Amino acid sequence: MIIDQYLTLMSRINGSEGTEMFRQVYALQEGETIDITQDGMLSCAVYVSGVLVMTPCLDQMAATVASLESCLKRCGWQATEVPSPGSVFIWAKALQADGGEHEHAGFVLDARWGMSHSDSERIPVKHKLLSADRIVRTYYSHPLLQPSEV
Numbered sequence: 001m002i003i004d005q006y007l008t009l010m011s012r013i014n015g016s017e018g019t020e021m022f023r024q025v026y027a028l029q030e031g032e033t034i035d036i037t038q039d040g041m042l043s044c045a046v047y048v049s050g051v052l053v054m055t056p057c058l059d060q061m062a063a064t065v066a067s068l069e070s071c072l073k074r075c076g077w078q079a080t081e082v083p084s085p086g087s088v089f090i091w092a093k094a095l096q097a098d099g100g101e102h103e104h105a106g107f108v109l110d111a112r113w114g115m116s117h118s119d120s121e122r123i124p125v126k127h128k129l130l131s132a133d134r135i136v137r138t139y140y141s142h143p144l145l146q147p148s149e150v
Contacts, residue, residue: 005055006145009086012051013107013115016124022047022117025063036063040122041096044105047117047124048088051107057142065090065103072140083108083139084146089116089129092137108139 023040026033037043045068052058058075062068072088083089091104096119106116114129130136 004148005057006086006147009051009055009145012054013086013109016047016051017115017126018123020123022050022124023122025061027063040117041119042102043117043122044119048105048107052088055145057144065105068105069138069140075142077140077142080139080141084141085110086141086145088140089114089136090138090140092135094134103137104134 020040022043023037024035025037025043025046027036028034029036037046042063045062045065049058049060049062049068049071053061057077058071060071062071068088069090077088080087085108087108089106089108091106093101093103096102096104102119104116104119106114108114108129109126112129113126115124115126117123118125118127
């Protein structure tokens with residue numbers, strides 16, 4: 001038996017909508033334990049990497065978009081101009097709910113829809129992939145996470 005990594009990934013992405021399991025990541029800073037995601041306000045990279053570490057295509061979790069992108073590249077993900085469901089998107093910097101400008105990461109569901117960890121709702125939500133105020137900077141795909149040929 002061979003696990004279909006693509007279908008399994010898509011099942012996990014679709015099943016993750018609304019979960020609170022990516023809201024906190026704790027780190028020790030100057031002897032004090034802090035939630036570096038600010039209770040889900042900064043959890044997009046944690047969400048994407050947390051889902052992907054359950055595949056053979058990512059080897060560790062990431063807490064920032066920059067560290068996520070570094071992990072993706074190291075693990076064989078390639079930038080693409082034509083994303084497919086399961087691809088990772090990186091939105092360019094834009095104003096977020098916390099008042100700062102941040103990049104944002106999530107998953108492509110299809111040509112119109114994506115799933116990412118919302119900084120305002122603090123859970124993964126389905127949303128339009130493209131909008132006037134959010135520009136995709138980069139799409140990444142992995143050769144092991146492509147639809148199977150039947």
